[in-house]
Amino acid sequence: MNITLTLIAQMAAFIALIYFVNSLLWKxxxxxxxxxxxxIADGLAAAEKGKHEQELAEKNAMQKISEAKAQATEIVSQAxxxxxxxxxxxxxxxxxxxxxxxxxxxSEIEQxxxxxxxxxxxxxxxxxxxxASKILKKEVDAKAHASLLNDxxxxx
Amino acid sequence: MSESAQNxxxxxxxxxxxxxxxxxxGDCDPITHKASGFMSLHLDTIFFSFALAALIILVSARLxxxxxxxxxxxxxxxxxxxxxxxxxxxxxxxxxxxxxIAPLALTIFVWVWLMNFMDLIPVxxxxxxxxxxxxxxxxxxxxxxxxxxxxxxxxxxxxILYYNFKVKGAAAYGKSFLFHPFGKFLMPIxxxxxxxxxxxxxxxxGLRLFGNMFAGELVFLLIAxxxxxxxxxxGLFFILPLQALLDLGWLIFHILVITLQAFxxxxxxxxxxxxxxxxxxxx
Numbered sequence: 312m313n314i315t316l317t318l319i320a321q322m323a324a325f326i327a328l329i330y331f332v333n334s335l336l337w338k339x340x341x342x343x344x345x346x347x348x349x350x351i352a353d354g355l356a357a358a359e360k361g362k363h364e365q366e367l368a369e370k371n372a373m374q375k376i377s378e379a380k381a382q383a384t385e386i387v388s389q390a391x392x393x394x395x396x397x398x399x400x401x402x403x404x405x406x407x408x409x410x411x412x413x414x415x416x417x418s419e420i421e422q423x424x425x426x427x428x429x430x431x432x433x434x435x436x437x438x439x440x441x442x443a444s445k446i447l448k449k450e451v452d453a454k455a456h457a458s459l460l461n462d463x464x465x466x467x
Numbered sequence: 468m469s470e471s472a473q474n475x476x477x478x479x480x481x482x483x484x485x486x487x488x489x490x491x492x493g494d495c496d497p498i499t500h501k502a503s504g505f506m507s508l509h510l511d512t513i514f515f516s517f518a519l520a521a522l523i524i525l526v527s528a529r530l531x532x533x534x535x536x537x538x539x540x541x542x543x544x545x546x547x548x549x550x551x552x553x554x555x556x557x558x559x560x561x562x563x564x565x566x567x568i569a570p571l572a573l574t575i576f577v578w579v580w581l582m583n584f585m586d587l588i589p590v591x592x593x594x595x596x597x598x599x600x601x602x603x604x605x606x607x608x609x610x611x612x613x614x615x616x617x618x619x620x621x622x623x624x625x626x627i628l629y630y631n632f633k634v635k636g637a638a639a640y641g642k643s644f645l646f647h648p649f650g651k652f653l654m655p656i657x658x659x660x661x662x663x664x665x666x667x668x669x670x671x672x673g674l675r676l677f678g679n680m681f682a683g684e685l686v687f688l689l690i691a692x693x694x695x696x697x698x699x700x701x702g703l704f705f706i707l708p709l710q711a712l713l714d715l716g717w718l719i720f721h722i723l724v725i726t727l728q729a730f731x732x733x734x735x736x737x738x739x740x741x742x743x744x745x746x747x748x749x750x
Contacts, residue, residue: 315502316493317509321516321609321618328520328578333570336527340550343534350536 432464439463483688486590487681488604489612500604509612516609519581523574549577556734561741568740571626575619576733582609583680583725587718590687610680610728613673620673623736627668630743668739672732679728683721690714 440460490511494504502509530546539547553576557569585608597605609615631640644661645654693710 313502313504313507315505315507315509315614317502317507317512317612317614318618318621320508320513321615322622324513324517324520325574325578325619325622328523329567329571329574331524332527332574332577333567335524335531336546337550337570337573339531339534340547341554343536344547344551346536 436460436464479692482692483685485604486594486688487606487611487684489606490602490604509606509614511605511607512609512612512615515585515607516578516582516615519585519609520578523577523581549573553733557737560734560737561744563744565630565740565744567626568737571623571740572733572737575623575736576729579610579619579676579732580725580729582615583728585609586611586680586683586687586721586725590684590691608680608684610676611684613677616677616680617669617673619732620669620676623672623739624669627665627739627743630740634744668735672735672739676728676732679724683717683724686717687714687721690717 440456488500489509491500491502491507492510493507494502495507496503530543533543535543550573553573554569557572561568588607590607593607594602594605597603606612635643644658645651647657647661647664649657649660690710690713693706693713
């Protein structure tokens with residue numbers, strides 16, 4: 312094979328083509344590919360960060376929930392205690408009220424009894440007077456025997 | 468010679484030889500149409516390889532201007548795939564970093580592939596059109612011209628030598644000639660062996676591609692001859708389908724071959740340049 316102009320021309324074309332491919336295609340495309348790679352990497356990093364933040368937020372939320380739960384149980388137990396106290400208090404007042412009512416009723420009953428006794432006494436003296444006048448077939452003067460009758464009634 | 472272009476079915480050898488002869492201008496042998504001196508040009512080789520190079524440059528320029536980082540279109544995707552493939556090859560086989568290697572590999576792959584692809588155009592089509600235009604000889608596939616393949620392999624070889632001197636230094640590179648395969652006691656043999664080893668690189672690169680493409684073209688010509696030899700007679704009904712079938716088979720196989728040859732040329736260039744970048748091993 313002779314070394315000819317064709318060979319030289321082909322070499323020149325090859326070198327020129329390398330230059331053009333490099334400057335027109337390879338460099339811009341590498342830049343684009345690199346930029347895209349960076350973008351994807353950034354996106355993945357951001358996603359990772361977001362995930363991390365979400366985990367943190369979840370943890371935070373869990374803590375808040377547990378705190379709230381503790382608070383709620385405390386409140387409930389407090390309320391229970393308070394209600395027990397109220398129940399106790401109301402029991403005591405009810406008992407007092409009941410005993411008061413009972414004593415009042417008792418005194419009323421006694422008064423009633425006394426009143427009945429009083430009426431009875433009066434009735435007894437009247438009945439006795441009526442009986443006596445029937446026995447004696449004559450009018451008995453109530454005023455003359457008043458002291459006697461009162462005595463009798465008081466004995467009943 | 469040129470009158471026989473019209474009746475190429477006449478002689479088998481003549482037909483094949485005619486198809487495998489370049490248009491030569493300048494210092495050419497008037498009988499064989501081969502280049503006989505330095506001042507000779509193979510116009511068909513130059514034309515087709517330059518046209519394909521221009522196509523690459525044009526497409527690159529258009530695509531390079533309209534690159535879309537976020538929403539790559541169909542063609543950009545395709546080119547990105549090729550670029551990524553080549554970049555991956557360079558990453559895998561090339562040690563260190565050199566911004567020249569990857570564009571070089573890409574250029575080799577795409578250009579060689581396109582030049583090889585000319586092989587898939589029916590062998591008689593372009594020469595026939597050429598004969599209408601008064602072109603008597605036309606070899607369509609630039610890579611079946613040794614000038615093309617050797618031009619690329621010698622360019623790569625020049626780069627190999629350049630990087631050997633640049634990375635290793637002249638002294639270390641010279642030392643690899645003296646001591647390389649067998650140590651310091653067999654220096655004369657070492658020089659011969661290493662010189663052969665170095666010279667084998669461009670030769671094997673250029674000759675492999677040339678040989679494969681030349682042989683492929685030859686097979687296409689032989690298949691084309693089947694129909695040509697039976698141009699008259701009833702055999703045509705049997706032979707023409709056979710020719711079409713064989714041609715189809717070889718075409719499909721050849722798609723593989725041209726891709727493989729372009730790939731091998733690219734990878735070997737990367738490997739050789741990588742060897743030029745690594746320090747010589749101690750012996």
